[in-house]
Amino acid sequence: MSKSFFLDGKEIPFKEGQTVLQAALAACHHIPHLCWRPQLEPHSSCRLCTVMISGRPFSSCTQPAMDGQHVISDTPELLALRRSVVQMIFVEGNHYCPSCEESGNCRLQATAYSLGLQDNHFPQQFPKRERDSSHPDVNLDRDRCIRCETCVRASRDLDGKNVFGIHGRGIKSHLAVNSPTGKLGDSDLDAQDQAVALCPTGCLTVKRVGFSVPIGERIYDKEPLEQVQIREFQDFQAQEAHHG
Amino acid sequence: MTPTANLSLETARNPESLRRTVIEPITRVEGHGKVTLLMDEENRVKQARLHIVEFRGFEKFIQGRPYWEAPVMVQRLCGICPVSHHLAAAKAVDMLVGARRLTPTAEKLRRMLHYGQTLQSHALHFFHLASPDLLFGFDADVARRNIIGVIGAHPDLAVKGVKLRKYGQEVIRVLAGKRVHGIFAIPGGVNKAFTKADRDYLAQDIAQVVAWSLEAVDVARKLYEDNLDLHASFGAFRSNYLSLTTPEGAFDLYDGGLRARDDKGATIFDHVDYTHYLRYIHEEVKSWSYMKFPFIVSLGNDTGWYRVGPLARINNADRMPTPLAEGARKAFMAHGKGEPVHATMAYHWARMIEMLYAAEAIQALLEDPDVFGTDLLVKGEPALEGVGVLEAPRGTLFHHYRIDERDAIVKANLIVSTTNNNTAMNTAVREVAAKYLDGKTLTEGLLNHLEVAIRAYDPCLSCATHALGRMPLQVELRDAEGALVDQLIKDADGALRR
Numbered sequence: 033m034s035k036s037f038f039l040d041g042k043e044i045p046f047k048e049g050q051t052v053l054q055a056a057l058a059a060c061h062h063i064p065h066l067c068w069r070p071q072l073e074p075h076s077s078c079r080l081c082t083v084m085i086s087g088r089p090f091s092s093c094t095q096p097a098m099d100g101q102h103v104i105s106d107t108p109e110l111l112a113l114r115r116s117v118v119q120m121i122f123v124e125g126n127h128y129c130p131s132c133e134e135s136g137n138c139r140l141q142a143t144a145y146s147l148g149l150q151d152n153h154f155p156q157q158f159p160k161r162e163r164d165s166s167h168p169d170v171n172l173d174r175d176r177c178i179r180c181e182t183c184v185r186a187s188r189d190l191d192g193k194n195v196f197g198i199h200g201r202g203i204k205s206h207l208a209v210n211s212p213t214g215k216l217g218d219s220d221l222d223a224q225d226q227a228v229a230l231c232p233t234g235c236l237t238v239k240r241v242g243f244s245v246p247i248g249e250r251i252y253d254k255e256p257l258e259q260v261q262i263r264e265f266q267d268f269q270a271q272e273a274h275h276g
Numbered sequence: 277m278t279p280t281a282n283l284s285l286e287t288a289r290n291p292e293s294l295r296r297t298v299i300e301p302i303t304r305v306e307g308h309g310k311v312t313l314l315m316d317e318e319n320r321v322k323q324a325r326l327h328i329v330e331f332r333g334f335e336k337f338i339q340g341r342p343y344w345e346a347p348v349m350v351q352r353l354c355g356i357c358p359v360s361h362h363l364a365a366a367k368a369v370d371m372l373v374g375a376r377r378l379t380p381t382a383e384k385l386r387r388m389l390h391y392g393q394t395l396q397s398h399a400l401h402f403f404h405l406a407s408p409d410l411l412f413g414f415d416a417d418v419a420r421r422n423i424i425g426v427i428g429a430h431p432d433l434a435v436k437g438v439k440l441r442k443y444g445q446e447v448i449r450v451l452a453g454k455r456v457h458g459i460f461a462i463p464g465g466v467n468k469a470f471t472k473a474d475r476d477y478l479a480q481d482i483a484q485v486v487a488w489s490l491e492a493v494d495v496a497r498k499l500y501e502d503n504l505d506l507h508a509s510f511g512a513f514r515s516n517y518l519s520l521t522t523p524e525g526a527f528d529l530y531d532g533g534l535r536a537r538d539d540k541g542a543t544i545f546d547h548v549d550y551t552h553y554l555r556y557i558h559e560e561v562k563s564w565s566y567m568k569f570p571f572i573v574s575l576g577n578d579t580g581w582y583r584v585g586p587l588a589r590i591n592n593a594d595r596m597p598t599p600l601a602e603g604a605r606k607a608f609m610a611h612g613k614g615e616p617v618h619a620t621m622a623y624h625w626a627r628m629i630e631m632l633y634a635a636e637a638i639q640a641l642l643e644d645p646d647v648f649g650t651d652l653l654v655k656g657e658p659a660l661e662g663v664g665v666l667e668a669p670r671g672t673l674f675h676h677y678r679i680d681e682r683d684a685i686v687k688a689n690l691i692v693s694t695t696n697n698n699t700a701m702n703t704a705v706r707e708v709a710a711k712y713l714d715g716k717t718l719t720e721g722l723l724n725h726l727e728v729a730i731r732a733y734d735p736c737l738s739c740a741t742h743a744l745g746r747m748p749l750q751v752e753l754r755d756a757e758g759a760l761v762d763q764l765i766k767d768a769d770g771a772l773r774r
């Protein structure tokens with residue numbers, strides 16, 4: 033017998049072992065999320081995917097789907113929470129979208145747009161962070177790092193390299209490079225690595241190709257974030273099924 | 277016209293004594309242009325200082341950034357002509373990727389973008405910012421001296437002005453994806469091909485745009501010639517001129533060699549490869565100004581200053597490459613009687629000739645099969661240093677970058693158009709103040725006249741983006757000892773305070 037739960041009143045079928053977020057995406061329903069990626073273990077750090085179940089908040093990227101459960105995602109309160117989360121991410125870094133090469137292809141920016149953010153609300157913190165251009169083919173601009181650890185997981189689990197880690201705690205935490213000098217140029221990172229491809233922001237970028245896609249043809253110019261994320265998950269599922 | 281002896285900015289017999297007071301930038305009213313007039317012992321204006329705080333810090337800000345970010349980042353430098361900075365920086369980074377010569381398609385499309393920018397900038401300046409003054413006179417009631425006043429008195433003209441500007445903005449939008457802060461030029465070329473649909477869209481109105489631009493030239497000419505005594509002498513002075521020209525000596529806005537001519541029209545240097553600009557142009561720092569004072573090295577800092585922008589370009593060009601603009605240039609140059617035209621107010625007329633050129637040049641490009649090419653990028657032997665120079669609406673614009681082996685910018689040097697005109701604007705202000713200051717009291721009339729003089733140069737200062745008669749201006753008058761004699765402040769709403 034197939035199992036299902038209710039997302040904002042709509043019935044969502046799910047397979048055993050799926051999380052609320054996975055089941056929702058499989059059924060073409062979007063729940064905002066940022067640090068979760070289909071290919072990677074959940075990290076559960078951004079809290080953007082928060083939903084309410086029986087009056088309590090849960091991260092839908094880690095919460096297993098359960099039969100008959102009522103899950104609430106689309107409320108003004110949760111929207112406000114998600115907005116605050118993203119606003120906080122913005123003020124904790126140094127983001128200048130108009131001159132950033134990731135603009136239009138950036139998940140953080142697209143998330144902000146999709147949540148209808150108008151401003152940063154919180155005072156800008158202007159942290160001082162180290163830039164690293166030592167790698168011949170990849171730029172590391174920590175000003176744009178949101179410490180989502182996507183690169184950490186991707187490098188370890190997909191690239192089999194372990195190039196990245198997060199050092200320090202709380203507001204002082206920062207992206208560290210596992211190399212003798214701490215410089216990206218001395219690590220074994222390649223421009224083709226998944227760590228680079230999956231970084232959601234302009235923090236890790238392939239050098240010398242910035243701005244080559246014209247405005248109007250960038251990822252989120254052409255397709256809304258929600259659709260991109262749903263399609264991405266479904267493609268991943270199809271691939272998984274194909275490879276057995 | 278004042279004699280050549282007045283070439284120097286400071287005409288006081290003992291300028292040292294005028295510099296005794298350090299004028300704190302802190303006394304500046306936010307968003308206001310600030311002018312200090314210094315008098316000599318006989319209470320005549322001997323020096324004028326236009327204080328400009330724009331353009332600071334950018335050269336530092338861009339350090340460490342990857343070079344391909346420069347053409348995008350620099351657009352934040354100036355909200356008034358972002359496209360010019362975009363393209364000048366792009367020309368510099370072209371050199372970094374070994375692509376000083378682009379494909380014909382890429383160069384022509386960049387030119388089209390640049391002409392679109394020139395068209396919209398010149399239309400905005402003439403119709404919106406300057407024409408009320410030119411049409412109603414410098415002393416006209418402030419209420420009439422704005423675009424609404426123009427619409428009331430010359431509805432037809434004002435509507436054309438708005439549409440000309442809009443057309444220029446549409447050229448920018450079609451190519452760069454957005455009307456402001458779009459992105460088109462990338463190292464070695466452009467990021468987007470031009471389609472037949474784009475062409476058809478822009479071709480619809482281009483004949484009209486050319487015709488209206490021609491009319492605008494006639495209006496500007498008429499305004500000048502009908503008030504010849506005033507326009508030829510107001511804030512007028514002799515100077516050298518700097519601009520780019522083609523290898524044949526013709527007018528060009530996007531590329532070419534540097535040409536400098538003196539106040540008689542004699543060549544100082546010509547066809548200089550702009551990547552060597554540092555051998556020809558140096559910048560002087562003065563204690564009272566954040567903005568530097570560039571000068572031609574061979575003439576020295578006293579007499580080597582020069583003017584750039586529409587007046588300089590028309591004076592320097594042997595001919596215009598398009599037929600209507602060439603006809604207009606000849607009529608203009610007749611006023612110089614074999615020498616350059618030196619009048620500050622002639623900038624407006626020259627500006628409209630350039631707008632006509634830009635319109636004709638866009639028209640020609642829309643007929644050029646090269647613009648539909650798909651070969652958009654070239655790359656060659658990379659270099660660590662790149663210089664890009666072009667003629668922005670306000671004058672010659674220099675961008676110069678040095679990068680390290682890992683693509684990060686280690687040094688940037690920019691000379692923006694308004695900086696090139698720094699001494700000239702100060703000189704114009706001094707000339708006007710010397711003529712119109714009556715006694716020891718600053719009047720609204722004087723402020724308006726100063727504004728007209730500054731405005732003629734179309735400086736890219738935030739205070740200059742207000743419609744005429746509304747330039748927020750703070751003027752102070754100091755005696756030979758440096759003591760404040762009078763101060764008058766005009767806000768953007770026209771209100772005066774002391």
Ligand code: SF4
Nearest residue numbers: 127128129132138234
């Ligand atoms: S990384 Fe994204 S959010 Fe940050 S500046 Fe770049 S485009 Fe904007």
Ligand code: SF4
Nearest residue numbers: 177178180181183231
């Ligand atoms: S580098 Fe990118 S992927 Fe890694 S933590 Fe920072 S933002 Fe996330």
Ligand code: FES
Nearest residue numbers: 067078079081093
């Ligand atoms: S997506 Fe679930 S916590 Fe980030």
